[in-house]
Amino acid sequence: MMMMMISDLPNDLESEILARVPAKSLSQLKTTCKRWYTLFKDPKFVEKNKKMSSEAARESMLLSNHEVYSIAGDLHSSGDVSQPLEFAGKLSKDLDLYTISHCDGLMLCQAKNNSSLVVWNPCTGETKMIKPRTRYQIRDRFSLGYDDSRRGYKILRYGYYQNEEKVWFVECEMYELSSDSWRFLESFAPDYGMYCSGVSLRGDTYFAAGGKEMGFFLMKFDFTEERFVRLPLPFQSFDPEDTAVLSVVRDEKLSVCHQDILAWSNVMRIWVTNKVDEEGKVLSWRKDFVLTVDFDKFQLPCVVNVASFLLDEEKKVAMCCDVCDEEMKGEEKNRIYIVGEDMYKQVYNDDIVNASLLNCPLVLTYVPSLVHIH
Missing domain, CATH: 2.40.128 (Lipocalin)
Structure with a gap:
């Protein structure tokens, strides 16, 4: 009995099988043969591969001290606090x-x-x-x-x-x-200001914005229509010194973290939207979900001011980043911790080099893609 090789399969069937392979693995196979090299650059194949890629292929990154590091695993699944973060290596060069x-x-x-x-x-x-x-x-x-x-x-x-x-x-x-x-x-x-860097969802960018008269709101830039669109947030605040940080949940939903820092409130609240449709036209906030964390429960030495976060909606915990001076010695550190309503676990702490407002740590997750840049 002869064994069939993948190269013996009809081109359509071969393409259908390869489209289900994670992009990172395909990238390592692109020099296997000219046919695959050409296939992996075909925009239609790249699009199909993105849609079929498993969530298991998701990877994570940390920006800290002006450098980007790869982190093993999917930080969205942050409920297991028994293991420290595992850094796979520095990705940024020069x-x-x-x-x-x-x-x-x-x-x-x-x-x-x-x-x-x-x-x-x-x-x-x-x-x-x-x-x-x-x-x-x-x-x-x-x-x-x-x-x-x-x-x-x-x-x-x-x-x-x-x-x-x-x-x-x-x-x-x-x-x-x-x-x-x-x-x-x-x-x-x-007539407004932007309060945080934008996050991308379904090809559009969302910002937390606001003004004295209108309070906080969500600002979306529609890349198809090339225009800004105002959308509501799940909370109301007219204090321009409040903080609002956005995050994306598994490339399907948007979440927002709100803190009233200058009022010396150590309470953080996170809301999440329902699944945003493919065109990004429909956005509504879940009425049955809010993660409320009172950091005073954990007797932390300094006020928490979240710079970036990732939400695990199912486990109702978040992985957060901030900059703090834990010992009040003027020595700021980048800090990452996992937090829920009744739990707090620090998983990363790093001295800051050349501390500044533009040196806040940032975590993100993404599914690797074969998208061709040039």
């Missing part, structure tokens, strides 16, 4: 990063002082330096998303600036990876 964001397995990396902007696929190792139209400015912020109609990846550059009359305005530009070009979007006068 980049002094102060923030990263991700979309579809692609990372958007901003270097310190916006000296450079890089799109990076950690699965394939591809990187692309994004050159500015003229120059980047220190106030610039960036978001990565895609256009639903063409699946074209785009970068939004936005920033708050003053004109000659000392009037504030928001300046926006759009970069398209397919054409390697920038173009201006219409600038506008803002």
